[in-house]
Amino acid sequence: xxxxIYILVLFAVTLxxxxxTMCPETVLDGVYSxxxxxxSPLGPINLMYVQHDAFRGLPFATTTLHxxxxxxxxxxxxxxxxxxxxxxxxxxxxxxxxxxxxxxxQREKSNRTAFDRGHITPANPYxxxxxxxxxxxxxxxxxxxxxxxxxxxxxxxxxxxQRHFAADAGYVMTGICDRDDxxxxxxxxxxxxxxxxxxICYVDPRGDTQVVGFIGNNTLLKYCxxxxxxxxxQRVIDTTTVRDQxxxxxxxxxxxxxxVLEAWVGAESYLLVNRNENRxxxxxxxxxxxxxxxxxxxxxxxxxxxxxxxHEYTEEMDLxxxxxxxxxx
Ligand SMILES: *[C@@H]1O[C@H](CO)[C@@H](O)[C@H](O)[C@H]1NC(C)=O
Ligand SMILES: *[C@@H]1O[C@H](CO)[C@@H](O)[C@H](O)[C@H]1NC(C)=O
Ligand SMILES: *[C@@H]1O[C@H](CO)[C@@H](O)[C@H](O)[C@H]1NC(C)=O
Ligand SMILES: *[C@@H]1O[C@H](CO)[C@@H](O)[C@H](O)[C@H]1NC(C)=O
Numbered sequence: 001x002x003x004x005i006y007i008l009v010l011f012a013v014t015l016x017x018x019x020x021t022m023c024p025e026t027v028l029d030g031v032y033s034x035x036x037x038x039x040s041p042l043g044p045i046n047l048m049y050v051q052h053d054a055f056r057g058l059p060f061a062t063t064t065l066h067x068x069x070x071x072x073x074x075x076x077x078x079x080x081x082x083x084x085x086x087x088x089x090x091x092x093x094x095x096x097x098x099x100x101x102x103x104x105x106q107r108e109k110s111n112r113t114a115f116d117r118g119h120i121t122p123a124n125p126y127x128x129x130x131x132x133x134x135x136x137x138x139x140x141x142x143x144x145x146x147x148x149x150x151x152x153x154x155x156x157x158x159x160x161x162q163r164h165f166a167a168d169a170g171y172v173m174t175g176i177c178d179r180d181d182x183x184x185x186x187x188x189x190x191x192x193x194x195x196x197x198x199x200i201c202y203v204d205p206r207g208d209t210q211v212v213g214f215i216g217n218n219t220l221l222k223y224c225x226x227x228x229x230x231x232x233x234q235r236v237i238d239t240t241t242v243r244d245q246x247x248x249x250x251x252x253x254x255x256x257x258x259x260v261l262e263a264w265v266g267a268e269s270y271l272l273v274n275r276n277e278n279r280x281x282x283x284x285x286x287x288x289x290x291x292x293x294x295x296x297x298x299x300x301x302x303x304x305x306x307x308x309x310x311h312e313y314t315e316e317m318d319l320x321x322x323x324x325x326x327x328x329x
Contacts, residue, residue, distance in 0.1 A: 023086035030055035031259055032089050035270045038132035040069060045274050047132055048121055049266040051175075051259055052084075052140045054092035056191055060256070061175030062121040062141050063263045065271040065280065066165035070125035075133055077123050084138040094190050096139035101187040110147065111223040115186055118145025118196065120174045122158045143176050144192045148221040148232070151314050153239035154196065156307045157214045161200055169279040170202030171267045171286060173260070176218075177251040183220050193218055197248045201264070201286035209285035210296050213243040215251060225315045233321045237329075240308050242300040244291040261287045 024032035031051050038047040051060040064070075081096045094100070100115035107113055120141045126132040135141075145154070161172050176193035184192035196216040204210050216239045222228050249257045261283075268283035305326065309319055 024052070024088055027054070027088070029256065031060050031256070033262065033266060034086075035266075036084075036135050036138070038126075038135055039129045040132060040274075041072070041128060042069065042276070043274050046270045047126070047135055048141075049263060049270055050140055051263060051266075052089055052093070054089055057092050057094060058143050058176060058191055058193065059120045059140055060259055061173055061263055063171060063173040063267045063271075064121050064125075065169065065267060065275060065277065066125065066162065066172050067169035067275070067277060067279070068165075068167065069128050069275075070162055071166055072128040075127050075130050077127070077133065079137065080134055081117055081137045081139065081142065084140045089140065093139040094142065094144075096137075096142040100144045100190060103187045106183055106186075106220060109183065109222065110220040112147050114147075115144035115192065116147045116150040117142045118150050118154075120176065120196075121172075122162075122174075124158070125162045143196075144186050144190055145196065146218045146220050148223055148314070149196075149216050149218060149235060149239060152232075152311065152317075153236045153308070154216045156236075156240055156304070156311050157198060157216065160304060160307050161198060164200065164202070168202060169275075169277050170200065170281060171264065171271075173199040173201075173263050173267070175252075175260075177215075178253040178256065179251070181218050181220075195251060197251055199245060199248055199260070199286075201281050201289070203279060203281045204296070209281040209289055210292055211245045211286055211289040212292050212296065212300050213245055213248040214239065214241075215243055215248065223315070229318050229321060233318060233325055236308055236317075236322055237325055240304045242292070242297045242304065246290040249290075 024034040026033050031053050033051050035046045036048050037044055049063040053060040083093050096117050102114055119136055121136055123133055123136045126136050175197055177195040179194040181192045181194040195218050198214045199211055201211045221232055264283035264286040
């Protein structure tokens with residue numbers, strides 16, 4: 001562990017002094033790390049810190065800085081899914097300009113014909129500029145996602161992560177779990193991750209850095225009214241329950257857990273440029289908060305439960321059952 005952290009520190013320093021980060025220059029264990037920039041009302045900014053897993057042909061994680069800028073809704077979503085045009089990784093992404101067609105068995109299970117092209121970093125917080133929004137549609141930020149979870153509880157998680165920073169600043173890191181799901185692969189052979197995860201790091205009003213996380217189980221559920229009601233209620237509860245950073249790391253291969261540290265450091269090294277932002281936590285503090293205090297989790301869970309009840313579900317949802325299951329926890 002110590003030697004790998006030492007290597008990571010050297011690695012981060014190398015990255016900080018790199019001239020160009022638009023195309024990956026550094027690769028470690030098949031993971032390419034680089035920054036995507038964009039225009040913004042503040043001028044040019046660094047939009048997201050990307051770690052792309054070429055071995056798996058999927059993202060590892062993308063990390064962003066959130067604040068008031070991410071609340072703007074100037075431009076509307078335009079689906080321009082496309083590969084990220086850098087030679088080293090061109091062939092190691094999913095071809096997400098096409099839909100993620102399902103096998104016959106997956107179609108039967110889900111009552112859909114394709115996995116969602118699930119955003120890692122979502123599109124909605126990037127409506128402040130056309131190219132920022134468009135950059136979230138690069139295939140290095142997309143993976144096959146269970147449609148029902150993506151359109152229901154994962155929306156709740158994403159929108160809370162955004163609104164948490166309505167008048168504050170911090171980092172949001174989103175990734176996919178290392179395990180492949182029981183329904184993997186897609187018809188064409190792309191790996192389907194067993195889950196999505198998100199980590200949110202911020203400084204609370206008392207000046208303490210906090211990290212909370214979420215895990216979205218990515219196993220297919222059925223799209224249909226009134227079926228698998230209990231399984232869906234369970235999915236909603238599991239996805240919107242606040243987790244410790246430690247629990248997220250448990251979803252990542254132990255040899256690759258250090259990439260989460262690298263992402264906190266990468267975010268700090270790059271994403272503050274032109275943001276005029278002094279409210280963000282230190283990367284090392286984000287990494288050190290492996291468990292969140294119970295009162296912080298209670299606070300978040302209260303907010304999440306209200307969001308769960310307010311969400312507009314894609315089909316009929318048994319909210320009474322969800323409330324009953326909360327009470328039994
Ligand atoms: C993004 O970076 C590239 C390469 O360094 C540069 O040519 C381009 O002008 C930058 N774009 C913005 C919006 O900063
Ligand atoms: C999509 O998958 C189905 C099997 O579920 C297959 O029959 C069909 O040919 C596939 N379509 C494409 C365009 O690959
Ligand atoms: C994910 O969801 C499936 C289907 O609801 C369930 O069988 C499985 O146990 C869940 N996985 C985890 C880790 O909770
Ligand atoms: C599958 O979804 C469609 C809507 O997309 C719905 O009309 C149909 O009833 C669903 N099938 C089943 C078996 O529930």
